[in-house]
Amino acid sequence: MASSQGPAVAGITIAFAVMSSIVLGLRLFARIHVLKRMGVDDYLIIGACLLSWAFTAATVVAVQHGMGHHYSDVDTSDLSTYSLAVWLSSMFYLACLGFIKTSVCWFYTLLGDKFLTRLSILMMCILVAQAVSFVLTAAFQCTPIARAWDKTIPGHCVTINHFYLANAALNILTDILTYTLPIRVIFNLHMPSKQKIALAAILCLGLFACISSIIRITYIPSMLSSPDFTYAISGAMYWSAIEINIGILASSIPSFKALASRFLPRLIGEYSSNKNYGAWTSSGATRRYGTGFSKVREHGIKLQSRTERETVTDTQIGRNTSEERIIIPEGKIFAHTEIETNVEEMTANRIERAAFLFLTHGFIGLH
Template identity: 65%
Template sequence: MVSSVEESQAPVLVGISIGFAILTFLVISLRLFARIYVLGKMSVDDFLIIGACLLAWAFIAVTMVCVKYGMGRHIDDVDQSKLMAYAFSVWLSSMFYLACLGFVKTSVLWFYTRLGDRYLTRLSYTMFGVVTAQATANVLVAAFQCQPVSKAWATTLPGHCVDINVFYLCNAALNIFTDVLTYTLPIKVIFNLQIPRKQKIALVFTLSLGLFACVSSIIRITYIPAMLSSPDSTYVISGAMYWSVIETNVGIFAASIPSFKAIASRFLPRIIGEYSSQKKYGPWSDSGEQGRRYGYGSNFSKARDPHAITLGTMVADDDHDYGAQVHTGYQGNSSEERIIIPEGKILAQTHISTNVEVQRDYSDSLSFDHGRRQS
């Protein structure tokens, strides 16, 4: 006969927590290497995912404290004098978990805004607002679920609390709904991207990992009813806790995979079917003049009209004149005006003299410097 001590879920909790903490550290290290060393620029979604990592590690640390105070063991085997410290740790972990989910999803949504599709960008900003409001409201409810606040972990104090059962179930269902919306938002854009098959497969794989985070959330919700009703609370909560660890860290992994393309472009170009001899591969961020002008928004470009010409303006400095850039063919994501030339038609420009020179830093662009000046 197996004793209750041998049935403890504590080793499983500790193993999953430590394993995913190490995995997330490796993932965020690679992401920062890609952004800082290879691309040379950070973006808003990078800072959001760093916040998510810090919250995920805080959640793991508090989970380990919960294990110390009895989580994973049957309540009869737990030192009753430590239950208040245990309850406080659980209360604290709920805020780290809910905030982490918000940071992960907002990071993913901000990345979508740099794929260059206007419709997707509008949807992403809308969802960004929804997710931010949801995460903020959830954290506030979890923090102030009882009046006074300390009644959340000191249940013998006078006061009142919200129906925490209803809150956890509704929050879990709403979280799954926003997960599905977030990770399926760019499907239409991905199908329209004119990129190598390997890159498209990589994007689909990224979405699959994001949807696995949704699956983790669905599995987690099945543990909630028992967690809220069973008298053996320290034992039945184990499943929900380690699936929470899996959900948050897999979400961080899924959000970081697109950054790995820069590393592959730099060190393993044959894997993704491209090569560049430049040291920097262009920031994924669409901020900055260089990124906007030369289309380095996301490293994944939308299909463009092959007969399109894009006109951009060069920035003058003390040593250079103002000029114009003309780009033909497929170009990156930018806000430049585009002129479509129908087949069989002629685009005529008069009273223009040009000097042609190859752009120093971007071998695929030509700069046509207007030579005329007002006399």
């Protein structure tokens, strides 16, 4: 038997599906256990992961029935099951991309910039329309539908080759548009060098998701024209798996900021509020964020009486402690009040969401 790419396709697809499972687990742990709050973008990524796993299952089934093998080595009785698995995987792939990019755009609307929010809403409308139209085209490419995987059934199909090429090109275009939306906001940021390095790393990861989509399109012409189609499809399939799972990883990075702030504060570094990194407010922004890359802490404020004539206000934030004596005039009544404020849960979600701009989001801590 000639060489086969089947094991490579299955191995790569499964490996990246496992990675996205771990990423989803960490994201849900951060949102449910640490922040105790879920957002619409989280539910969209859950949907994307489910579709990614479905794509993986369909790909493995296709490998078992001929994908990655040379056509001459494939049992023709398996071709119907192979074609059905490929047909299903195409819909799972297209829907998964729609969920990922819509989740990213929803995340942008939470960053507080009005101009970015308007662009994100417009982009979400485009993405939803694109995903729905692509999935429906893939699903109903043939009449009757079953002819898509069983060519012995009488009927006709659309010119699917043109559809796949147009689909791949439009996916790359919407990738670029989606991932570059926050550039105007990023230009207004003033960040220390450590945060800029983190931002560069995120940019590289996001760009890799775009690059994988570009690499995938180079395999499509040979996949569509080669008589050895069961073998030629291999590259496009495992690059599809890489693309969607890297997209899930990159879109989940903001959640890791909450985990690092809670459990590994030294990993991300701490900046005290007296450092002159300033804060930023982009034009039209409704929220204001500091640019310190700091751990979320509990802020305790207490007023206590030490003697009959004086009190001490002890305010502890992080490692800084200050004491102030308050003199009470003769004959005045002193009211002892204790106020303890825990702002971690109230602000952690906003800090985490502002911590990264996907693809172009950097670490942005709140002073």
